[in-house]
Amino acid sequence: MTPLLRTSGLMVRYGPVEAVRGIDFEIGEGEIVAFLGANGAGKSSTLNALVGLVPVHSGTVEFLGRDITHDPAETLAPAGLTLVPEGRRVFNTLSVAENLRMGAYGIREKAAVAEAWDRVYDLFPILAERRGQFAGTLSGGQQQMLAIGRAMMSGPKLLLLDEPSLGLAPLIVEQVFELLVRLRGAGVTLGVVEQNVARSLQIADRGYVLSGGRIVGQGSAAELATSEALSGAYLDG
Numbered sequence: 001m002t003p004l005l006r007t008s009g010l011m012v013r014y015g016p017v018e019a020v021r022g023i024d025f026e027i028g029e030g031e032i033v034a035f036l037g038a039n040g041a042g043k044s045s046t047l048n049a050l051v052g053l054v055p056v057h058s059g060t061v062e063f064l065g066r067d068i069t070h071d072p073a074e075t076l077a078p079a080g081l082t083l084v085p086e087g088r089r090v091f092n093t094l095s096v097a098e099n100l101r102m103g104a105y106g107i108r109e110k111a112a113v114a115e116a117w118d119r120v121y122d123l124f125p126i127l128a129e130r131r132g133q134f135a136g137t138l139s140g141g142q143q144q145m146l147a148i149g150r151a152m153m154s155g156p157k158l159l160l161l162d163e164p165s166l167g168l169a170p171l172i173v174e175q176v177f178e179l180l181v182r183l184r185g186a187g188v189t190l191g192v193v194e195q196n197v198a199r200s201l202q203i204a205d206r207g208y209v210l211s212g213g214r215i216v217g218q219g220s221a222a223e224l225a226t227s228e229a230l231s232g233a234y235l236d237g
């Protein structure tokens, strides 16, 4: 079966810095795939390159069997590939509903936008309750829900999330992980960068371990949970 997304020799550079050094991985339809590794391993650069936020230096990215390596970022969400970047960047002075509307920028028909709104309010009742409220007045956890909800407005087939639980209180972290499982249940494939390794391996099917811009380990979540590559990647930094 053709994977939903596949990279070959993916490389990202910032001037002389080789952040991602030629990696091959795939994400299959319906999977939750975790990307693990210490700070600076190249996880964010990888996700950002997939959605065109940083240029791919060399190698290829295929999505739904099509080469999207150099496609402009704004074309990818309408095509079904969306990233929730690190740091829940919501627009504080816009309402919850206005923030969500921005996630549907690629959708022209009014009925389709209304459908997206219904789908997201169904998944996130708290956003429906607070739809008229400024995003800046939401708690950190609610802002993360909003950031994920906004990404869901474009109806992604593959949703990538960069550190979705970072900086949240333990109870809220748990809600975020439960939400990811619900999203998969709703038919969305997920690629997740997480520093909460143990919890992310509980919800993931498979994972890749990055270190120094290379893949140093991969396998099922159960295999990775006890893998030396994983503990080594964190010890080496």
Ligand code: ATP
Pocket: 014, 017, 018, 019, 037, 038, 039, 040, 041, 042, 043, 044, 045, 046
């Ligand atoms: P973190 O969890 O800290 O975000 P990461 O695994 O996501 O780590 P990246 O953020 O992708 O790693 O960083 C990989 C390497 O690229 C690091 O050495 C980092 O310093 C470098 N880097 C990242 N962004 C830039 C940039 N805009 N300019 C120059 N170097 C960068």
